[in-house]
Amino acid sequence: xxxxxxxxxxxxxxxxxxxxxxxxxxxxxxxxxxxxxxxxxxxxxxxxxxxxxxxxxxxxxxxxxxxxxxxxxxxxxxxxxxxxxxxxxxxxxxxxxxxxxxxxxxxxxxxxxxxxxxxxxxxxxxxxxxxxxxxxxxxxxxxxxxxxxxxxxxxxxxxxxxxxxxxxxxxxxxxxxxxxxxxxxxxxxxxxxxxxxxxxxxxxxxxxxxxxxxxxxxxxxxxxxxxxxxxxxxxxxxxxxxxxxxxxxxxxxxxxxxxxxxxxxxxxxxxxxxxxxxxxxxxxxxxxxxxxxxxxxxxxxxxxxxxxxxxxxxxxxxxxxxxxxxxxxxxxxxxxxxxxxxxxxxxxxxxxxxxxxxxxxxxxxxxxxxxxxxxxxxxxxxxxxxxxxxxxxxxxxxxxxxxxxxxxxxxxxxxxxxxxxxxxxxxxxxxxxxxxxxxxxxxxxxxxxxxxxxxxxxxxxxxxxxxxxxxxxxxxxxxxxxxxxxxxxxxxxxxxxxxxxxxxxxxxxxxxxxxxxxxxxxxxxxxxxxxxxxxxxxxxxxxxxxxxxxxxxxxxxxxxxxxxxxxxxxxxxxxxxxxxxxxxxxxxxxxxxxxxxxxxxxxxxxxxxxxxxxxxxxxxxxxxxxxxxxxxxxxxxxxxxxxxxxxxxxxxxxxxxxxxxxxxxxxxxxxxxxxxxxxxxxxxxxxxxxxxxxxxxxxxxxxxxxxxxxxxxxxx
Numbered sequence: 001x002x003x004x005x006x007x008x009x010x011x012x013x014x015x016x017x018x019x020x021x022x023x024x025x026x027x028x029x030x031x032x033x034x035x036x037x038x039x040x041x042x043x044x045x046x047x048x049x050x051x052x053x054x055x056x057x058x059x060x061x062x063x064x065x066x067x068x069x070x071x072x073x074x075x076x077x078x079x080x081x082x083x084x085x086x087x088x089x090x091x092x093x094x095x096x097x098x099x100x101x102x103x104x105x106x107x108x109x110x111x112x113x114x115x116x117x118x119x120x121x122x123x124x125x126x127x128x129x130x131x132x133x134x135x136x137x138x139x140x141x142x143x144x145x146x147x148x149x150x151x152x153x154x155x156x157x158x159x160x161x162x163x164x165x166x167x168x169x170x171x172x173x174x175x176x177x178x179x180x181x182x183x184x185x186x187x188x189x190x191x192x193x194x195x196x197x198x199x200x201x202x203x204x205x206x207x208x209x210x211x212x213x214x215x216x217x218x219x220x221x222x223x224x225x226x227x228x229x230x231x232x233x234x235x236x237x238x239x240x241x242x243x244x245x246x247x248x249x250x251x252x253x254x255x256x257x258x259x260x261x262x263x264x265x266x267x268x269x270x271x272x273x274x275x276x277x278x279x280x281x282x283x284x285x286x287x288x289x290x291x292x293x294x295x296x297x298x299x300x301x302x303x304x305x306x307x308x309x310x311x312x313x314x315x316x317x318x319x320x321x322x323x324x325x326x327x328x329x330x331x332x333x334x335x336x337x338x339x340x341x342x343x344x345x346x347x348x349x350x351x352x353x354x355x356x357x358x359x360x361x362x363x364x365x366x367x368x369x370x371x372x373x374x375x376x377x378x379x380x381x382x383x384x385x386x387x388x389x390x391x392x393x394x395x396x397x398x399x400x401x402x403x404x405x406x407x408x409x410x411x412x413x414x415x416x417x418x419x420x421x422x423x424x425x426x427x428x429x430x431x432x433x434x435x436x437x438x439x440x441x442x443x444x445x446x447x448x449x450x451x452x453x454x455x456x457x458x459x460x461x462x463x464x465x466x467x468x469x470x471x472x473x474x475x476x477x478x479x480x481x482x483x484x485x486x487x488x489x490x491x492x493x494x495x496x497x498x499x500x501x502x503x504x505x506x507x508x509x510x511x512x513x514x515x516x517x518x519x520x521x522x523x524x525x526x527x528x529x530x531x532x533x534x535x536x537x538x539x540x541x542x543x544x545x546x547x548x549x550x551x552x553x554x555x556x557x558x559x560x561x562x563x564x565x566x567x568x569x570x571x572x573x574x575x576x577x578x579x580x581x582x583x584x585x586x587x588x589x590x591x592x593x594x595x596x597x598x599x600x601x602x603x604x605x606x607x608x609x610x611x612x613x614x615x616x617x618x619x620x621x622x623x624x625x626x627x628x629x630x631x632x633x634x635x636x637x638x639x640x641x642x643x644x645x646x647x648x649x650x651x652x653x654x655x656x657x658x659x660x661x662x663x664x665x666x667x668x669x670x671x672x673x674x675x676x677x678x679x680x681x682x683x684x685x686x687x688x689x690x691x692x693x694x695x696x697x698x699x700x701x702x703x704x705x706x707x708x709x710x711x712x713x714x715x716x
Contacts, residue, residue, distance in 0.1 A: 026473055026480070026499065030575035034506030037578075041462070041509040048455045051448045052381045059384030067110075067167045070134065072391055075110035075167060083110035087132060087169045089156040090191060092202055093396075107153050109134040114162040114169035120189040120197075121150045121157050132156055150192045153433055157192040160202075171206050233647055236622045240651040243614050244658035245361060251610075251662065252355050255348035259606055263333065263340075266609045269616050270326040277319035284312035336602055343603040349694050350665035353478045357492055360474055360665075364657035367467035371460055378456040385449050390442065395419050399429035457519045461512035468565060468664060469508060470496045472572035475668040479676075480573070480689050496572065507571050510578040511564040518557045525549050569671050585671065592674050603666050611655040618651045619644060669694070 060074070067086035068074045076084035090106040111131050119126060130141050133155040141149070149155040162169035189197040250258050333340065354360055394416045402412040404426035406419070413419065413432065424434035473496030481488055489495050500508070529546045532538045563582050566589065570581035589596050622644060673690055680686040688695065 026476055026496075026573050027575055030499065030503045032503050032506065033571065033575070033577040034504075034510045036506070037510040037513060038506035041458070041505075041513075044455065044458065048381075048451065051385075051451055052377075054448065055381050055384035055388055059386070059388035061383040061387050063387040064383060068108075069110045070108050070391060072389075073110065080110040083112050083131075085111050085114055085164055085167055085169050087111045087114065087156075087159075087162070089153065090158075091171070091206055092191070092197065107134055107156075111169065114164050115159040117161050118186065118189065119159045121146050121155070121192075122190050129155065132159060151430070151433075153192065158189040158197060160186075160189075171202075232622060232625050233643060233650075235625070236618055236647040237650050237654065239621065240614065240618045240647075240654045241658075243617060244655045247610060247614060248354075248361055248658050248662065251347070252351045252358075255351050256344055259344050259347065259610075262606070262610050262613055265613055267326075267330070267333075269613070270322070270329060274319065274322040274326050277315055277322050281312055281315040281319050284315060332605075339602045340606065343606055345693075346603055346666055346670065347606065347662065349691070350475075350662055350669055352691075353475045353665045353669060354661060356478050356484065356488060357474060359493055360471060360661050361658065363471065363493055364467060364660055367463050368653065368657045370463045374456065374459045374463065378452060381452050382449065385445055385452060388445055393419050393421050393424075393434050395424070396433055398432050402426075402432070403428050404432065453523065454516060454520055457516040458512055461515045461519075462508055465508040465512050465564065465568060466500065466505075467660070469500045469504060469568040469572050471661060471664040472496075472569040472668050473499060475665045476569065476573045476672060479669055479672040482687075482689065500572070503575065504571055507568070507576075507578040507581070511567060511582075515557065515560055515564060518553060518560060522550065522553045522557065525553065565667065566671055569668055573672070588671070588674050588678070591678075595674075596670075603670075604663065607659050607663050607666075611652060611659050614655040615648055615651045619648055622647050 062074050062077070063072065066074050066076065069080070069086065073080055075086050087109050088106055089108070093106040109132060113131075115132070119129075125146050130136075133141060133149065135154050136149075140154075146155065150157045160171040162171050164170075186197055186199055186202065191197055247258075395413045396415070398413060398415050402414070404413050405411060406413055406417065407423060413426070419434040421434045426432045470493065474492045477492050477496070478484065478488065525546060529538070529550075532542055532546070563586060566585035567576075567578055567582035570576050570585050571578070574581070574584075576584060626643070673694060676689050680688050682688050
């Protein structure tokens, strides 16, 4: 059947299958499909392992959390064990937030204690000044003029009275309103070029440093929240698994009342959320300016997030969106009520397939754990790669007519050009210096990070495809068996898994590769859009083009995902290669496009509502548990929304895994029905495999086909 290529060549493995009286499920005579794609995946994974080893050898994720000096050494560890705080030489150079995050062109040094007074090199040396200097050779501090050390940027030109905040020395000028005396003291300080330290520039540098501390502090507080309340997250995940399983079991036992209950509950939840949004907007509108009166007592970071809670315009927008969403859902349910009844019958038929092998309900746990392992591995490798960069240096304070040349380019140095501090010399422009800029990844390391992201997508989609094909083989075996009481295999999951692993891993690699390429293009578009915003190039035309590209590739990805799913079903049944199965499924669905669009998608919509209900119930229960914990324990969440977001994401992933069993069962039965109705006519020679109940649900085309054949016979 299959072929060993990794492309859509015109092979003859999708010829029409004639009726076989002995046919009883997925064919057993198969050959390996898309072998080249499987080999490509193996080589790719081997490359990912090599990159991981490189990252582990050169990276240190602690640099992403804890402050580090200009050499990339972490303060408070190793040689800096007794120097836990980070000091910036000249904060007036930190004029951008992006610079303060790691690109501030000023030396940064680990110190034992933060400065407790203002000082400038014009005041002369002090006994504790040496701890604030860096890259000093033995005896250099004592034997060298202080001004020379300052000009070489080995010692700071000035220091400010500072306090310790998250391992960084932050000048107190940025925390409290400056007095006239403090402003006068700052005006007496001098930079390394003998210019006056301007209060405005210094305030901006301190402000950006505080923003950096806020950003990194957010991460540390989030980790603190997750560490302290991890047990609630675990309970929520377990509850999500139990609730999803019970929901599926109830769907198996009583599909009709359970689905209508799901729809009604969805309407009630939407109505409740809409009512609460309008109620919150009314309260804020009535309270006026006093709505956020207590916010001044909150810490700055929490105040930033809580401000959204007291924003009446935000709640007005949420109320309008929820109202429109509720209205759209009600309209859809009203006009599709007859199709919903048919979809419910189709789900009930799918529940029979699931009920024939209840072990399929637990099968998604395996792919889910595999995908979790892939995500964890990706995060670990990404963190090591992000911290594997080498210190980068750039030229600052260049002269107007720069004559010093870069030995690599043999051209005069220009401002912010990369340089090597050990080789940099410029006697004709003494003020020009090669200073630390940031810890940045090289071009090779950036390429490794892109490779890591693509590996994440490919393996996630590959594992997802493996689960889909295994389930497709199980449910196809159920459909294409006449005697479903006696002829079904004893272990259909193992049989389907064995067929898939032995013959069709290449097909899975092919389909997941195509999907990964489209997803990667979407990520690149997002990256380009973010960079355009960063550099202020996001004009109306640019926004329109990027929005159009994102929309097009989003639709393309969903179309490919839908086609892949049906191609896997065809491969599971007939052993086709990827292109042959996709082509076969596409034309089969195209010939029944109305039924596919209306009935199959309505079924997906009903199952999607079920997933949302599970997520909503788990979120409500988790929020209540968090509130009880805050009241009973001497500890409050810094950001309550973040653990709830983690729980919501995990719950949706778990619910999707369980509901995917029903979704795949319905898709396999639906596609098999279309194939069955085209290959057979219900006669004794070519009997239908579909059950009488399924024929009553979907049998319009079957009846029309039979009428047409009878009419042709009468004409003859």
